[in-house]
Amino acid sequence: MPLKILIIGAGICGPAMATLLRRSDPGHSVTIVERYPEIRHNGLQIDLRAWGIPIMKRLGLLEKVRQVSVKEGGLALVDSKGKIKAVLGINDSGAGAQSFTSEFEVMRGDLVNILYEASMKDADEPATGKGDGAQDPREEDGPGIRYRFNVSVTALAQDEKGVDVTFTDGTTRRYDLVVGADGQWSKTRRMMFGEDIGGAMFRRLHVHIAYYTVKREPGDDELARIYHIGNGRSIFRRTGDRPFTQVILMARTESEEMRQAIERQPVEKQKEAFEKLFKGAGWQMDSRFLQGLRESTDFYADSLGQVKAPHAVKGRIALLGDAAHCASAVTGMGTTVSLIGAYTLAGELARHNDDVPTALQAYDANIKPYIIEAQKLTLGVPHILTLDSQWAIALLRFVVWLVTSTKFDKLIVKLAGENKGGLQLPDYPELKLAPATEN
Incomplete structure (x- = not known):
């Protein structure tokens, strides 16, 4: 049975989730609200790793990512004069773990645009575009993907059958499911669990x-x-x-x-x-x-920081990506966490024939092993990126030079798997995507 779904946030999670929902069931009515006046095309360089790579491949979007990928040759450690002291190379072999520079380095705005265009390709009508977010509520009753910009959510009130949502324009609409994909400071999370409890789930580094x-x-x-x-x-x-x-x-x-x-x-x-x-x-x-x-x-x-939410769901409201499981930029797993969350939630909804309560409980349980692995900090991080003493800095440069000059780093990445903790991408044939193959 098709659902009426609201997604809060049009970053990486929102468009990815909308695309997955529509491909599994074209009858879904999906609305994405974004507080900014349009899709944000700026942002720093991010990377695609682990389960994020096969998810993008299954969506048919990996080649598009490859086409806009940043060509970066590795990472050099330099001194105060800019002199290179050591260089960490890249692993572009297609096997083993990624190094600091991944095989798929991409500007955030480029990735968001790829996912946004994919969602609109699957839509039955164009996005509402820029403006004040005003829209005839009847337009949300039929199938399709719709974007409402310059609007956000001010209140959520749910019962066993749905969620009543109040928007900044004063309107109230009802949905079968609300998905919060609004970042590490998620207002959705704070509305779900309370300001103090929801805010305290963000653990600073x-x-x-x-x-x-x-x-x-x-x-x-x-x-x-x-x-x-x-x-x-x-x-x-x-x-x-x-x-x-x-x-x-x-x-x-x-x-x-x-x-x-x-x-x-x-x-x-x-x-x-x-x-x-x-x-x-x-x-x-x-x-x-x-x-x-x-x-x-x-x-x-x-x-x-990292978001440590004991649960990513409450009733008919679910959290995605940084809102639920922020891994932090120092792990390199933020983008992948967004994608694995959207993929798992959409997969469980399809698997349980859109039985929202059952699907959300399955999502909450099944996503946890992936989040535990994604949030693991590499030994010494973030301190190794922000050292205190000149002695420690000199030692780091020497160790990196020694490891790379002996090519021991190549052996490490070759032996280490990119699928964190040995976890493979879960298979959801109900999503009707391409076969699950690795990169």
């Missing part, structure tokens, strides 16, 4: 990150670089084959002042906090990156 782009210069090549400054700070520079260069500032600190200056604060306040912390850091910071920080129009900053 005491690391703050800032991202922005600067103009590409002749010395910016396909090799990414990390400069360990000391005192818990580091700078990444990533260009690949793009016409711009990404700057990523990372700071590990338990300072309450820094936290309050970053989390959900105005961009100018965030910029001031990072400028104060990184001024005089060395390498290209003062000569190039500070000016770029001040002038950037794509600046983004936040705290890194």
Whole structure:
């Protein structure tokens, strides 16, 4: 029986979930609401790993990802003068574990656009587009995928048969299922479990990150670089084959002042906090990156952490991706967590013939082993990215040089599997996708 479904958030999870739902049952009525005026095409470089690769292949979208992938040659450790001290290569063999640079490096905006276009290809009518989000409620009664921009949810009230949703435009509509795909600070999660409990599910790693782009210069090549400054700070520079260069500032600190200056604060306040912390850091910071920080129009900053939700469902409301299981950027698994969550939830709904309560309980139970593996932090992370002492930095550079010069790193990635914990992609023939094959 087709369902009337609301998805909150049009990032990676939302369009992926909508596409999976429609392919399994074209009769579903799927509405995606997004508080921004349109699909966001900006964002930093992300990667596709583990179960995310075969999911995109089953959706028929892996080649599209490959076509827009960033060509990056690995990661170099550099000193304060920019001199390369060691290089971690890439694993492009198609087998074994991925290194820092994965086989599928992609700009976030490109991946979101691929998933958005896939969802609209499967839709019966065009997206509502930009505007104030106004829409005739009767348009949601029939099958199709619809996007409503510039609108968000203010209240959720559910009973055994459905969820009444109140929107920022004052309207209230009823759905068989509501899916929260609204990020690590998920308002849906806080409405489900209460402000305090839902907020406390975000466990901070005491690391703050800032991202922005600067103009590409002749010395910016396909090799990414990390400069360990000391005192818990580091700078990444990533260009690949793009016409711009990404700057990523990372700071590990338990300072309450820094936290309050970053989390959900105005961009100018965030910029001031990072400028104060990184001024005089060395390498290209003062000569190039500070000016770029001040002038950037794509600046983004936040705290890194993981969401540890005991349950991802409550009644007829479910959480996806970062809203339920944020792995954090330091794991490299954020995109894959979004995809495996959408795939599992859509699969359970199809498997249980759209029996929402039963499907949600199965999703909540079956996704847990994948999340446990995805959230595991590599030994030393995030400290190894944000070292304190110059002695520790020198030791790290030497160890990386030794391991890579003896090619011991190649042996490690060859022996290690990319399917975390040996977990294979679950099979849901009910989703009516391409056969489940590895990358």
